[in-house]
Amino acid sequence: MSWPATIFLGILIVNIFFGIIIIFREQKSAQATWAWLMVLFFVPVIGLIIYFVFGRELRNSSWNEDSLFKTNALLLHQREEIQEETLYRNSPSMDGLESLIYMHIHHSHAPLTYAQSVDLLTDGDQKFESLFNDIREATDYVHVQYFSINTDELGSAFVQLLTEKAKEGVQVMLLYDGLGSWKMSNRFLKDYLNAGGKSRVFFPPRSMFTYGSLNHRNHRKLAIIDGSVAYIGGFNIGDKYNTDDRGLGFWRDSHLRLTGSAVHHLHDQFISDWNKGQKEPAPEFANYEVPVSSSLKGGVPMQIVASGPGFETDQVKNGFIQMIQQAKRYIYIQTPYFIPDFGLLDNLRVAIMSGIDVRIMIPNKPDHPFIYWATYFYIGELLRLGATIYIYDKGFLHAKTMVVDDRISTLGTTNMDVRSVSLNFEVNTFMYDEEMAEKMRETFQNDLVDCHELTLEEYEQRSKWIRVKENIARLISPLL
Incomplete structure (x- = not known):
């Protein structure tokens, strides 16, 4: 066997080995797994380097x-209070939110x-x-x-x-x-x-x-x-x-x-x-x-919820999903990046199709081009279903907030993208207070002065080159 063939075979074996690691050892999502396999398959040598630098899971206790x-x-005390049905006593602002609070106490290490x-x-x-x-x-x-x-x-x-x-x-x-x-x-x-x-x-x-x-x-x-x-x-x-x-x-x-x-x-x-x-x-x-x-x-009653690779589940994202599922009237979101995984995206789809007023505000100017075009792709999916999308024109919108029904609000460091909810160490407050939720809603509405609404007609008129960039960004979005 010639030297080039030997080198090629060696690279192929190493790529297969790392592919097996990704599939069986590391607990990546199906989206991320397929994305990394594509990288290893199409760019064998460079892909290995990219995987070593960016792709490995955190494995240190x-x-x-x-x-x-x-x-x-x-936490132990509050779990006992939940069993005795005394934790929420005389707290009308938390009526109907027991499942969200329960989840964070039992699975997010976040006392009330x-x-x-x-x-x-x-x-x-x-x-x-x-x-x-x-x-x-x-x-x-x-x-x-x-x-x-x-x-x-x-x-x-x-x-x-x-x-x-x-x-x-x-x-x-x-x-x-x-x-x-x-x-x-x-x-x-x-x-x-x-x-x-x-x-x-x-x-x-x-x-x-x-x-x-x-x-x-x-x-x-x-x-x-x-x-x-x-x-x-x-x-x-x-x-x-x-x-x-x-x-x-x-x-x-x-x-x-x-x-x-x-x-x-x-x-x-x-x-x-x-x-x-x-x-x-x-x-x-x-x-x-x-x-x-x-x-x-x-x-103001609240829970301080952390998420990151040191947890078994995506605690902040789970809180987002619970908030979306709690909505009866409206969901207002501000985020600089919108690259949701299937769970977040499907819950927002269901909310829109259920007649809930879903409004999302994103920046007009990207600080990360690939992330921006992936955001534009996913925004388009919700726009077609009936979501209202606002583009912030004054500068760069970096706020990470969500408010639901003048009842629940969250603010913290977590963006609505895969990197933020799964790979980064993040922390958010989940607040169960009408006055605070109203203040967050009013802030969203005040920002509309510096926004324009992205209509479906305007979105569908985007150029073929923008559509190509969107689809490329969507394919690599699990790696962004």
Whole structure:
């Protein structure tokens, strides 16, 4: 046998081997499995490299979510309350939502808790002014976690503020994603570290050679200050989030500022992420437990739900599906990317065909072209069934929200795409409060001033080249 034939046969055997791994060892969806098999089949050598960098499953128990949370005692107590039918007593806002709350308590490691106040922040100036002011007032600790921290003017001011608090003796801990914050370095953090601040990188790019892949990113954005104030939402740290970006324009996002008992549960999420991948828990949190008072009633009832490759199921996506199934009148969704799996897509189809008013708002300008064209394809499917689609024209819409029937709302870090619900580490609030849901609906309606409605006629008139791009993007959407 000639050398070229031998090499070709070797490549074929290796591809077959990795194909068997994908099918039998890794728990990928059928969509993702077929997509990766196509990659290995059509681009044998390059496909192997792409699979090694992006395709492998997370297989390290130290990254498991469940074992790191500090709410086991509270969860056990609330499960007993469910059996005794006392958990929802005197809580009319949760009537009819018992199945959603039950699912998150039993399968999402998310106890029912309450926020004394909830502020909805919808532009960067508003969010960063509030966050910086709260950090300045900190006396005990500042624990912050972001997917992306840029080393620009705002990012530098943010790190400088953390440095000042560390010099004051406040415990400051900074967690950031290794790829999303790839410009961060010990040199950039030198003054912060010298002042006593602590930092940790979540999944540095080199981790793909050991226990993960570049697809497993920590996309969460959290800040917890003195156990009394917490932030969660879509804003990262950088100039483009509070100024008009040259390419994308105005950055439209949504964030929450919470006070009250719910803060302890966001802190629990931060601690869980800080301890991930470590042999021993950080000494600062070795004896930490979420206080029983975190379930005290009063304020906005909610559950803090995490999802990611460390869980067996897609917890946030399951919450989305339950919300859709609960709808009787309307479903309003804002998302920068809309690439749903079969479960989400089918439930939205059924909702539309059942006469429910389904409205989805997406950005006009893409920051990821393939994802944008895949979004356009799936939006078209729902548009043909009768959904109302709005295109946000003012800039880039990055908000990740859904509100149903003025009863349930969710806001967090999770996009409605396969990557976000299955591969990334994400976290969302699920809120069971009419006033909060009405506020979310009004925000959606206020954004319509900066939108145009995508009609079916306009959609059907798109060019053949756009249709080709849509179909190519759809085929590789499980890999996006």
